[in-house]
Amino acid sequence: MSMLTQVDPYKPLALGTSQNRRVKLNTDAPFTPTYIQASLTQSGDPQGIYATRVKNRHIVLENPPRASNAQKEHDAKKARRESEKKRRKTGALGRRSTGAKGLWKLENGSEKFDLFLPLHQLWMGYMSELLGLWPPSSVPVAEAMPNASSMHPKLVKADFHGSLLTVRQSKNPCLVGLSGIVIHETENAFKLITRKDQLKLIPKQNSIFTLAVPLYSTLLRAQFEPAEAVSSALSGQHSGTVLDAPHIAFDLYGNQFCFRSADRAGRKFKAKETIEL
Incomplete structure (x- = not known):
């Protein structure tokens, strides 16, 4: 009969080496x-x-799973549905609804250049405040000229409704020379009212425009001007355009400007080399 020896598993090892x-x-x-x-x-x-x-x-032990194209399309559709629900709750009309109801169509007989001159004067005041222009005759012309590097970021995000645009160059020769007040801007076109009381739809693609901005501020400042000057300016403020006074001209490349005005306001533009038409 063999004797079984009992081993204590909790007994420390009787090894003197430092490795164990x-x-x-x-x-x-x-x-x-x-x-x-x-x-x-x-x-x-x-x-x-x-x-x-x-x-x-932290160390990532395995690569995270990549989102499939189907999942990306599903997330995009879900985001569009959520935005559509929010728009319906606010009661705002979409582009299709406004086009179907004809909200951007002018009434018969309202295609008058003089009718939109007050809008143009309002835009000139908006530019004067946006660019921080000097009052007329307060400083020399050289000092009144704003810095171009500070004007460009403001102009690309500005609202052009009421501005005066001229087609300087285009692949369609029939459009060259057309000039008018912008009454509606879409993603791919400008709607202008010309001096001949005609409504023109000018595509942005393959066109170069000239944008005129006043050199001096058109805002009336009663604290600096006498009452007679203010009253005379009020009576004749709708008689001219930005081209009838000292102004600054900019070239606007339509190929790089195919955005809605609301999208341009929140977009970050990068300086790029411009390719001629």
């Missing part, structure tokens, strides 16, 4: 820093290496 020593871990010495610092035997500063390269850093 049991490591006692506690909150003051957790496993990760203790193990890494003990493994860096060839480094002179294992604690510094752990603090700069390992501590508070």
Whole structure:
């Protein structure tokens, strides 16, 4: 009959080598820093290496799953549905609804250039305030000229309804020379009222426009001008356009301007080289 010897599994190992020593871990010495610092035997500063390269850093063990094209289309449709619900709650009309109801169509007999001169004068005042123009005859012409680098970011995001545009160059020769007040801007075209009381639809694509901006401010400042000058200016403020006074001309490339006015206001434009038509 053989005698069975009992072995205590919890008895510490009777090995004197340093490689088999049991490591006692506690909150003051957790496993990760203790193990890494003990493994860096060839480094002179294992604690510094752990603090700069390992501590508070997460390692991704596997690549996250990529979103499929079907999932992207589903998310895009869901976002469009949510935006459509918000628009319906506010009661705002979309582009299709406004086009179907004819909200952007002028009434018969309202295609008059003089009828939209007050809108043009209002736009000149808007430009004067936006660009911070000087009052007339207060400073010389050289000093009144604003800095071009500060004007460009404001002009590309400005509202052009009421501005005076002229087609300087176009692939369609019939459009060259047309000039008028902008009464409606879409993503791909301008609607102008010419001096001949004609409504023209000018495409932005393959066209270069000239935009005129007043050099001096057109806003009336009663605190600086006498009452007689203010009354005379009020009586004749709708008689001329921006071309009848000192102005600044800019070239507007339609190929790089195919955006709605609302989209341009929140868009970040980057400086690019312009290719001629």
